[in-house]
Ligand code: SF4
Ligand code: FES
C-alpha cells in the first residue's frame with residue numbers, strides 16, 4: 001500500500017462516512033487528523049473535492065482551529081499549558097525544561113519523530129496547575145523532576 | 160416605508176434599507192472601508208458606527224449592517240460615535256501604516272497615529288475585511304483565496320501560499336480591496352497576481368491585450384459562448 005493512494009482513499013472513506021456533507025467539514029477534518037496525526041495537504045485537497053467545498057474554505061477551517069495541525073507531528077504530543085493559572089505556577093520554567101530536554105521549540109517535532117511540543121492556553125484544569133498534557137494523559141502539579149520521569153517512561157515504553 | 164430620525168432630520172426609507180444607505184440618502188456622510196456594493200457585508204472595518212436610540216436605551220451599531228427601524232433615533236456625530244470611530248481609525252492606522260487610503264482617511268477624520276499602538280510592519284495594507292474573498296466566491300465563483308489562520312496571524316492569500324489552479328486572474332479582488340493591498344502587475348502579454356502569471360489575450364479588432372486567456376476560457380465554459388467570440392475587447396464590441 002503506497003502512502004499516496006492511502007491518503008486519498010482514506011480521506012474519501014472519511015468523507016463518505018459523514019455522508020459527503022459539507023456541514024460535517026470539521027468532523028471530517030478531525031477524523032483525518034486522527035487517521036494521520038496531522039492534516040496532509042493531499043487529504044485536504046481530496047476532502048475539498050469530495051465535499052464540493054472550495055479548497056480555500058477547507059484550508060481556512062484547517063488553519064483556524066489550533067487543534068488542527070498542518071505539519072507532521074510526533075508519536076507523542078506534549079502540550080504545556082501556559083494559561084494564566086499555569087503561568088503563575090511556573091509553566092514558563094517547565095516549557096524551558098521541555099525545550100532543553102527534547103531539543104525543540106513549541107510547534108516543532110524531534111528528529112526521531114517521537115515528540116511534538118505544543119503550548120495551549122488553559123486546558124480547564126487550573127486547580128492542578130501547572131498542567132502538562134501528554135497525548136490524552138493529564139499531568140498535574142508538574143515539577144522539573146517529574147518531567148524527566150515522564151519522558152523516560154515514554155521513551156522506554158513507546159519507542 | 161419606515162420612518163426614522165437621523166441627526167434630527169425626519170426621513171423615511173423602504174423596508175430593509177440599511178442605516179448606512181438611509182443616512183447617506185439624507186445627505187449625511189459616513190466613512191466606510193469595507194461596505195462595497197459588489198459583495199455581501201462583513202461589518203469588518205467598524206468605521207461606519209453610529210449611535211441609535213430605542214426608547215431609553217442608546218447603543219453603538221455598525222450602520223452598514225443595521226436595518227432601518229420605525230421610530231429609530233440615529234445620531235451620527237455624538238461624542239460616543241466620534242470616540243469609537245477615532246479609536247477604530249487609530250487601530251487601523253497602526254495595523255497598516257503604509258496604506259495611503261488609510262492615511263488620507265485618517266487625515267479627513269483628524270486622527271493621528273498613536274504611540275501607544277505599536278505599528279505593525281508585516282501586515283501590508285490588508286485590514287482583513289474579506290471583501291476580496293467574498294467577490295471571488297460570490298461574483299467570480301472560483302473561491303481561489305481566503306483568510307487563513309487566526310488572530311494576529313491572520314492573512315489573506317491562496318491556500319499554502321501556492322499558485323492557485325482555480326484563479327482565473329480576473330483581478331476582481333484588486334478592484335474591491337479598499338486599501339490597495341493586493342498586487343497585480345500587467346506587462347504586455349502577461350499579468351501577475353497571487354504569485355501566478357497569466358497569459359493575456361489580444362483583442363482581435365484593436366490588437367490590445369485586454370483579459371487573461373484563463374478568464375475568457377472560464378467565461379466561455381460558464382456561459383456556453385464559444386471562446387473565439389469572446390476575443391474582442393469591450394471597447395471594440
Ligand atoms: S486584501 Fe483588501 S479586500 Fe482582501 S481582506 Fe485585505 S483589505 Fe480586504
Ligand atoms: S491555566 Fe492551565 S489549566 Fe487553566
Ligand code: FES
Nearest residue numbers: 202204205207223
Ligand atoms: S462599512 Fe460598516 S463595518 Fe465597514
